[in-house]
Amino acid sequence: MNKVVTGEKLKGNGRTFKSVTAKKWVAASLAGVLWIMPVLGAEGSHWFGPTKAPVASAAEAFKTTKLGEEVITSGAIMMKYKYTATRSGKNINGLADVIRVDLNNPYVNVDVMTGKGGNLTTRQSTGGMAKETGAVAAVNGDYFNTGGEGAPIGGQVSGGVLVSTPSQLDGMYAFAVTKDRTPMIDEFSFEGTVTAEDGSQFQLAGINKGAYNPEGTSSTYSHSNQMYIYTDAWTALERPRNSSTTPTEVLVENGVITQISANAALPLAVPKGAFILRSHGLAAKFVTEHLAIGQKLTSSYALKSKTTNQSLDPANLQMMIGGHTILVNNGKAAKFSRSISSIGGYRARTALGYSQDGRYVYVIAVEKNANSGGVSMTELQSFMTDIGVWKGLNLDGGGSTTMVDRPLAETSATLSFNTEYGTEQRSIVNGLGVYTSAPQGEVKGIKISGSDVLLIGQKASYSLKGYDTYYNPIDVAAGNPAWTSSGGSVTVNAGEATAVKPGTAKLTAKSGSASASTQVTVLGGDDLASLSPTVATAPLVAGASVSVPVTASTKSGAKITVPSSALKWEFVGFQGAVQDGKLTVNSVDAGATTGYAIARYDGFSTAVVLSTAAATSWENFENVTYPIAFTSNVATVQGTAAVTAGTAERTGSKVLSLTYDMTAGSGKMYAYAQLNGNTGKSVPAAATSMSLDVMGDGSLNWLRAEFVDNSGATAYVDLAKIMDWNGWKTLNLDLSGSGIKFPASLKRVYVVNVEEGQDERAKTGEVAFDNISFTMPSLSSDAGLPKGSASMSIGSKSLLLNGTKQAIDVAPIEKDGTTYVPIKVVMDAFGGTAMWDQTAKKIMVLRGAKAMDLTVNKKDYTLNGKRQSAEVSPIILQSRTLVPLRLVSEQLGLQVKWEQKTKTVTIES
Incomplete structure (x- = not known):
């Protein structure tokens, strides 16, 4: 009997490189593919629909340039690429990150990480799994049913143990490495049997699988009339959720049947080292007729290649992870093995491949963020062939795309680039980790770690870190390194640097005979794009106090908090002071109705405008006299918009509540809370900023506001590009660049679920709004200005x-x-x-x-x-x-x- 136990698995920045839910239906998704899965009592439907696989078409034009590389560990390097794609006649630039693993190096290997504690039915971020398992690099893995317990769609072998079997779906490929370190990519099916003590046998349908709609079979439901094994890797009590079948379950411990539960699930999780045989219909009849407590039960199984028809013993695999379509075969773009229409668009992408000689594994992540435009599936094929992939497949992409790696001399892996959601990493089912087993070697080199950009007056700590002959971190701090700085822009003492003037400095640390240097740039005013105090306006009243920490945005887009010591404050219209980031008005000049607190950083200025009235409360929803209604751009989108009693910390007050259910809709969908019909509520004067409290629902949807200005033009304001929080949060919006011509009206606030990556965001939820205010300086600071x-x-x-x-x-x-x-x-x-x-x-x-x-x-x-x-x-x-x-x-x-x-x-x- 093949032993079936759990293994380890997981699913889904700056660096310097060397140059070179409804009651009847459960909506689930597979990286953009919407399945409608029936629950118990619901009538049939299909998971995917047709699996027509179009021929991959060539990208319009695609050029790949290698930017550089850096060693992660012995046998694994991080390579950074820039690509240029031509789309509709326009050039689009982007970035891709590739971890190349050398299977000829005995100290490095790849394996599958799984959820939390190496268990299925749990989820964790890529970075979390890498930290837990000690991976030096990792990427998100297989597709999974987002409405399910948390199990991969494809097969999984982790640590040489079969954890989950492939689903019966067409065109879903998998990547594997055998125990003799040979990589392979193929489409696999599963075949297995259980044998009773009387010699009777029944066919196994799979191991540790969630519910799905099989393809190429007359069966509508995956668990109907079927028998599955669930090991202790499956920690959920439901085996599985929403299967539309009633199980008969058998507990097998040490090869002996210890419990049988007819027509009901066993009320327990799978004990350590045991497994539960889950059966239904014909399979349950086999249990009733052939199995009894105290009898022995054995099982055997194998994977089978759909392309060669050859069987593969899972015991011969070191690892296997499931994916989607094949992308590259024989060094060329392959025909897609299943439809990619639902995972189209220009997205972040994750892929795996290997070289023609089987020596190198390529772990690939293409970025989509402020620095990169993502790729289409055909562009991904072009990229993979450009970098030398001989055979490759697609892993779960989009918002799940996450890569972490351990920078040279560091002790843990960090995010390699921003995801589609910024620094947030999605919780996923499994992923691919890169591991090292190298022994500790001799010191090979040292490097300085710390910020390479400072502002005048900013203090920063720098540390000296070393790496050994296997490129793994080694402690060199005990050598009490000596620090020096050249260039005059930075002073340094025992690793603590202080920026004193704009320019470039070279920090050098020496430990014994080894030394390392790094370049630090101190930004001047000419390097900045903006200076932003946390508040744009404040009350011009003696004794008033307001927090005014200032953030600098560089021309490159980086944001840095400006040290108080780097700012020079000047006051017009009042006497005041700024201490520890707090502005205090000591006295107001006679006759002044407007004041200015001017902050200068190396000649670059910003100002807080003080007036007799600062932020004006616009709507707190306590006494609303105008109509509020729910509307949508899609007829099948349902919801409500109404003033309701607040809950939790809003108990005793009223809020504007917006609920939405988009499960029956498609395409780009909006859920509007419309104020005062088509008119909206007036914002009477020019507003420089807007503040409101929002109860988020963690849906990752887009939150916006719609204004109509005095020219009749519509203006849209992003309240939050991603609702990644739950509970109440105060949002502060800068309206100075919105182009709204005041007076204007706020027509509606609303939730947007865009079509691209729709499977990654919730289609149902509830948000609420309260305490909307606008800063309208013209009501005070502009009052009395001469007209004419x-x-x-x-x-x-x-x-x-x-x-x-x-x-x-x-x-x-x-x-x-x-x-x-x-x-x-x-x-x-x-x-x-x-x-x-x-x-x-x-x-x-x-x-x-x-x-x-x-x-x-x-x-x-x-x-x-x-x-x-x-x-x-x-x-x-x-x-x-x-x-x-x-x-x-x-x-x-x-x-x-x-x-x-x-x-x-x-x-x-």
Whole structure:
């Protein structure tokens, strides 16, 4: 009897490289393939439908470039690739990560990781399983029924033990490595029997399988009239869930039947080392007629290749993991072995393959994130053939795509790149791990670990880490390394560095005869794209206090918290202080209705605007007098939208509740909570930010708001690209770049389930909204600003302000089609303040809720902390600083008109 026990299995950044649910139905999914599985009492349906496999078509154009590689451990390297794909005539760039495992190296191997504790019916992230099992690298694995207990669709061998058998589905391939370290990719079926003590036999349908609809058979349900073995790897009490069959179960311990439960499941999990024989219909009849407590029961089974018809003893395998379609065969794109229509689109992808000589295994993950556009299935084939894959298959991709690896000299694996959901890793059923058994060697090298980018004033710790001759981590800290820094931008003491000025520094650590260096860049103001305080507005009231930590966004997209010591604060309209990230108003200047707390980092500025009224409560749903209704773009999407009593921490208050059920819909689906019919509720003045409390449902759906502005245009605001939280959370949204022309109306808030990757998000759920507020500075900080009209003519030192002529000390000029004026003229006419920094040649203009920084002869400027670029820049002419009139006026909320005949410019407010 082949022993059937559990094994280990699992499913589904910066680095430096060397250059070179309904009652009647359960909705389940297979990486985008929607199955409707009947539960007990429901009438038949089919899992997939037809499995027509189209011929793989070539990608329009695909080019692969290797960026570099880094050793993970002896026999395994991480290789980074860039690819360029042509889609509809446009070039799309992306990134792919490949772990190449050398099967000729005796110290490295690949194996399957499984859930938590190496058990089926549990789920864990790829990184979690890698940490638990000690993998030095890992990737997500097989497809699985997201509505099931947590078992793979394909077969699985882990640690040389058969954990789960292939499902009876067409075109589902598997990757395996034999115990003599030979890789293979094939489509397998399962055949096995149990033998009673009287010699009678019955055919086994599988081991440790969830419920599904088989293909190529007359049976509608996988467990109807069938017999399955469940081992102690299956920890769930249901064997399996939603099978539409009533089981007769037999407990077998040490080869002897110890319990039989007729027409009912045994009320226990499988004991350690035992197995439960699960039967139904004809199989249950066999149990009744041939099995009895105290009798012996044996089993035998094998895997069978569908391509060669040869049997394969699972005992000869070291590992096996299931996948989907074959992708590459004989070094060329293969015909897809089953339909890929439901796993189409440009997604993150996971794949496995091996080289022609069988020496190398390629563990492949293609990224889809802010840096990479994902790939289609045909593009994935092109990539695999480009890098040398001889035979390869597709693993579960999309949002499940996750890769972790252990950087050189580090002790644990970390996320190799951001997933489609950012740094979140989905909990999956199994995955492929890379393991090392190398002994400890001699010190081969050392490296410095720590941030390679700092801000002025920032302190950071650096550590010296070593690796041995097998590229595994080794402790070198005991050598008390000596640290030095060159370049003058960073000081260092015992591994703690302090950034002192913009530039590049070289940190060097020496331990004995070994040394290592790393380059650290200290960012200056010119390297930043924005500075963002946590709040854009605050109350202008003596004694008011508000937290104002500032985050810098670099031009490369990185976000870094700015150390307090790196910021210089300046106050206009009040006396105050910022200490430990908290702004306090000590006193307000006489007559001031607007104040500014200006934060500067190496000359780059942002401002908190203070006014007599800050955030304005817009709706708390306590006394709603307008109608609220549920709507959708799909007729079969159901739901409710209503003001209801809050629960948990919202007990005693009212909230806007939105429930949705999209299980009967398809395509891109919306669930709207519509406010006040088609009109919406008014947001009366220009809003710079929005705040609201949202009860998330962890559905990973998209949450949005829809506004209609005073021009009749519709504007959409992302409240959360991914709802990855449960319970209440406060969301703060910056509306300054939304393009909404106020006054406007908030028409609806809603949940979006987009078609791409739909299987990875919940189709039912409930969200709630409360305490919506808008920061509308014009209600206070812009109040009292002069209104009217001012006209000036080129070369004339006079201004016509609201019909009254007055002299100005400098005439406007026209240069290269741009009109320039002294900013003081505009400020005097329409309110505001202009401040000149002679040393930096900068002009800061403050008006209402706007803070604008301009630099002479530079086209870049900042507006409320965000770097922007103009076609023209301020100039100095005859010892006078002149600014581009249209740029400055329109950014400050003024309108400019030009009369060509008279060379007259008119400004209106």
